[in-house]
Amino acid sequence: MGMISAYEEMLEGGVLSPDPAQRMAAKALDGLSVDLVDFEDKKSGFGGLLRRKTPSPKGLYIWGDVGRGKTLLMDMFFEQVDIANKRRVHFHEFMDELHQNITLVRQNYSKNPRNNNSDFDPIALVVKPIIKSTSLLCFDEFHVNDITNAMLLGRLFEKMFAAGMVVVATSNVEPDSLYHNGLNRQLFLPFIDLLKNQTRVLHLKAKKDYRLNKLRSQPVFHFGDRKTTQKQIENHWHILTGGQKAGAGEISLLGRKIIVPQALMGCARFTYDDLCEKPLGARDYLALSHAFHTLVIENIPRFEGANSNAAKRFIILIDTLYDRGVKLVASFDVGIDQLSGDKNTELEFKRTVSRLQEMASKEYLARALSE
Numbered sequence: 001m002g003m004i005s006a007y008e009e010m011l012e013g014g015v016l017s018p019d020p021a022q023r024m025a026a027k028a029l030d031g032l033s034v035d036l037v038d039f040e041d042k043k044s045g046f047g048g049l050l051r052r053k054t055p056s057p058k059g060l061y062i063w064g065d066v067g068r069g070k071t072l073l074m075d076m077f078f079e080q081v082d083i084a085n086k087r088r089v090h091f092h093e094f095m096d097e098l099h100q101n102i103t104l105v106r107q108n109y110s111k112n113p114r115n116n117n118s119d120f121d122p123i124a125l126v127v128k129p130i131i132k133s134t135s136l137l138c139f140d141e142f143h144v145n146d147i148t149n150a151m152l153l154g155r156l157f158e159k160m161f162a163a164g165m166v167v168v169a170t171s172n173v174e175p176d177s178l179y180h181n182g183l184n185r186q187l188f189l190p191f192i193d194l195l196k197n198q199t200r201v202l203h204l205k206a207k208k209d210y211r212l213n214k215l216r217s218q219p220v221f222h223f224g225d226r227k228t229t230q231k232q233i234e235n236h237w238h239i240l241t242g243g244q245k246a247g248a249g250e251i252s253l254l255g256r257k258i259i260v261p262q263a264l265m266g267c268a269r270f271t272y273d274d275l276c277e278k279p280l281g282a283r284d285y286l287a288l289s290h291a292f293h294t295l296v297i298e299n300i301p302r303f304e305g306a307n308s309n310a311a312k313r314f315i316i317l318i319d320t321l322y323d324r325g326v327k328l329v330a331s332f333d334v335g336i337d338q339l340s341g342d343k344n345t346e347l348e349f350k351r352t353v354s355r356l357q358e359m360a361s362k363e364y365l366a367r368a369l370s371e
Helices: 003-012 020-046 048-053 070-080 091-111 122-133 147-162 189-198 210-215 226-241 272-276 282-291 305-324 346-359
Strands: 059-063 086-090 136-140 166-171 199-203 221-223 247-253 256-264 267-271 294-300 327-332
Touching: 003 020, 003 070, 020 059, 020 070, 020 166, 020 199, 059 070, 059 189, 070 086, 070 136, 070 166, 086 091, 091 122, 091 136, 091 147, 091 247, 091 282, 122 147, 147 166, 147 189, 166 199, 189 199, 210 226, 210 327, 221 226, 226 267, 226 294, 226 327, 247 282, 256 282, 267 272, 272 294, 272 305, 282 305, 305 346, 327 346
Parallel strands: 059 166, 059 199, 086 136, 136 166, 221 327, 267 294, 294 327
Antiparallel strands: 247 256, 256 267
8 A cells, every 4th residue: 555545544534633743754654665665676686786786775763752653653664565574573572582592592602512712793693583584674662771782782783784674663762862871871872873874863743642642532441340341442442543453463572472462553452361360470561561552451350369369460460561651441340449359469459559540640641651
């Protein structure tokens, strides 16, 4: 269909409201889409000769306040760009995956007594399959607040850009503010220069916080019988996603996968059983909190003694979402102050109840995600 056509269709369908800044970003992404297809076509026609002589298109780094449509535009772009070797991943998930692979490469290297090369570079080995399988890499929520990542990014991206990979990223901060006040930040500055040289930086100055408007359109928590609350949740999900069709997804973590039943536009939809009746823990919930800005959870029950393990998982889940500022839309069988019927978790639930009450407030809904 093309990026602009898809954007216009969403405007006509009332999914989006006219916004000059969003339209400008859509045009930039549309132009990059055309350039990428053209480059891939030429590359396949002329083999390695073109790869050596013709630079790949510049990517895009789109930054702006929360709720301005960055994730939506990224979703549209990734769906519409007609190239095979593309990947869209949350930046936090990508870095976690990278660290895991570096650890594995080092472990395998050390197992061989013949390996004693002081110049051994695990990053080169880890990045090789990424380069081989990916021409376009799309990052959502690009941010750097960890010194380990800060020191790694320069070497990583230098190799990816040298191989002709195109990067498109969304972020809440401009490149010059990445890793702001970080330890040894002067060592990170060459990466910022590299990023600005290889991407076009675009500030998305949309007028409204569309995400906040959607969340505030009705209460985020729904109570009562499940038949009624299912309709309310369905309506809220329709508002959050603009009625677009959501697909299933997954998050890779430490060699396993967390299944996401429905995901779209930075929102994910689960049942309570999906998240709390399965053997998930704090690290899993943290991964979800980095992958999505809004979680929709259905059918949260009253916690009796028989489901104390699930109750403890629920407490950890709410703590994680709260600490990150992730927004929650949920349905409950009973009122929040009636959730705990188990004396073993009653004290812990007092904090959970307090946090849930705050998560339904206008102040929390307007709060930015923490890094």
